[in-house]
Structures are given as C-alpha cells and as structure tokens.
Amino acid sequence: MSSNRDIDALIETMARLPGLGPRSARRAVLHMIRKKTTVLHPLTELLERVSRNVRECVNCGNLGSGDLCDICTSEKRANGELCVVEDVGDLWAMERSGVFKGRYHVLGGTLSALDAVGPEELKIPRLVDRIGEERITEVILALNATVDGQTTAHYIADQLDGRVTLTSLAQGVPIGGELDYLDDGTITAALKARKAL
Template sequence: MNGPEIERLIQLLGRLPGLGPRSARRVALHLLKKREVLMQPLSAALSDAARAIRPCTSCGNLDTVDPCSICADPRRDAGLICVVEDVGDLWAMERAKIFSGRYHVLGGTLSALDGIGPDELNIAGLLRRVNEGGIREVIVATNATVDGQTTAHYLAERLGDSGVPLTRLAHGVPVGGELDWLDDGTLATALKARRAL
C-alpha cells in the first residue's frame, strides 16, 4: 500500500511505548505533512542525541557528560543514594524536586520469568559504591510490583553486612486518595505501614 520507507517509519514508530499500529500511522502521516517544521528537526535531534548521550559510569543516568551532571554537582549530598529501576524513575524524582542526594539506576528489576538475574542489572556498581565508603543511607525506590519487591529484598540481603542503613519508599494511600477507590493490596500495605498521629 505504501512505499518501503513509509512502512519502515510506521514500523519503527510502532515500537515506541504507547503507540500501536494505528497511532504509529497517524504519527507518521503527521510527520510527513510537517516535514520541514517537525520531521527534519526531529530527525536531527534524534541523530544528535544518539551521538552525544551516554550512560554515566557512576550511577547509570543518561547525560552528555560523564560523570553525569547530578553526580558532578557538589551541592548534592554524596552520602545519600536513591536506587531506582530505570532512568525514567530518576527523572520522575528530579521532576518532583524532593531529593537532593545522588542516584543509582539498576536498569530494571530481577525477574525469573524474563530471565533477568543480578548479573543483568547494575547491582555490582551499587555494591562497589557502598563499599567505597562515605554512604550514610541507601534509599530503595523500586516500584511496588512483585519484581520491584523481589529486587528490594535482594538488595537488602546483599547490603545487609555493609552497615549502611537501607530504607524503602513508603507505600499506601496516596495524597488526596479515597479509601473506596484503592485496590486491596494498596489498602493492606497502608494499614501495615500505619504510624502514630
């Protein structure tokens, strides 16, 4: 129906998260219609990003410099490490402007079903950073999924002998949340993690 270049564009767009075949076709058509003002600048930006952006050898963040701008920032508390699953989680924490320490990106979670073990994640880098000293606390900010919980427990076992306190993000009722809208697991976690008023 379409030329091979258009079909390839649609197939590649369809691999992006949140874009199925229909959405990929709509995006491709929009890009083709706005070739000069959108498609060509996007192509240049993608090419520049692919050339310049690389993972930080310290924490795993993506940046154009190594170490990344977060690791190199002297105003950040080097004694606090927040462990996240992916760079998107790091970006979410930074967007909220709630953490002034440094990060460690695991690159995913442990998953027996997907064949992802400790060697496939950046756990060795975290252990190295903790063993080098100077870390006062490691905050585990993995998602509240089965794989996220499994990863958190594994990290607790591996870091247990380090003497560094290991904490976990709280789970439960979100701010502004209503009890009758919560799922059973969230409600149970919130009840177990209750605290004094």
C-alpha cells in the same frame, strides 16, 4: 513506489514505540511529513545528535552526554543519600517530583527467575562499591511495588545489611504500581514517608 515503502517502514518503526500503536504512528508520521520544516527536519537532527552523544553514566547508569551525568558531578547532590531505582524512566519520575536532592543508582532491571535475570545482570556490585566510595549514609530503595521489585529490594537489603541505613518508599505507591506512571504528588508523599526496612 519506494516512498510508500519508506513511509510504511517509518510507520511500522514508530508503532513499536511505547504508547504508540499503528494508528497513532500513522497519524504522527503524516503530521511530520506535512510539517517537514518545523517538525521532521528538527526531529531528524535531534535524533541524530542524541544517537551520537548520549550515553550511560559509568557511575550511576543515568543518561547524559559525558562519562558522568550532571547528577553525579554535582557536589550539591553529594549529601550521603542514594536512591536506587529500576531504570532511567524511574529516575526521571523521581526528578520530576523535585523532592529528592541526593544521587541515584539505576539497576537496569530487577531480579527475575522467569527472565533469567540474576544479580550479575544488574548493577548491584557497583551499588555496593559506591557505598564506601561516596560515603553513602542512606540508601533509599525506590523500586517498583511488584514481586520482582520487592525480591530485588530484599536482596539488596541483605547485601548492604549493617553498612548503611536502608529505607524504602512508603505510602502512595500502589502494589503493582510503577514509578514512571505515578504523579509528582504521589512520588513526593511516598518519598517523604519512607520507612526503614
């Protein structure tokens, strides 16, 4: 009987993942159980390894296996361009496009009065510090085209006013759209057509 409870608990846990509901989670769990050797065991080992080794980059907020991520340690990416994104999923979306060759700064969210998220809860102070430390010449605000994203962009623009060239993503990003859901071509067009704030 306990195995059924374990299976039910696994289904319940999987159903909490984005994009999976109870039915999808049930199908995924059933598939993993049927394919223990080729799917379940390797997945278990990978989850354990990721849980043990992956951490947030102390510089930019990306994920990696060391204190600094691969992007922050790459000298090729130290070109003076810094792309500010809301979360790691947005950074990964930008990287999928393969167009941006600079570095990133992950805020960890957006300003939101309703959710009591102020500048102190985001990595905006670290962003301001990085401008001088890394000789940043352009900050590209690649925030989601939502009310909170635009509020955050205006706040950052005020904080960096006169210190650096500020641009934002242009055409291709729909109002209310989120970077993680955009295709690579849309991100490429938006990045190439960025405009001054």
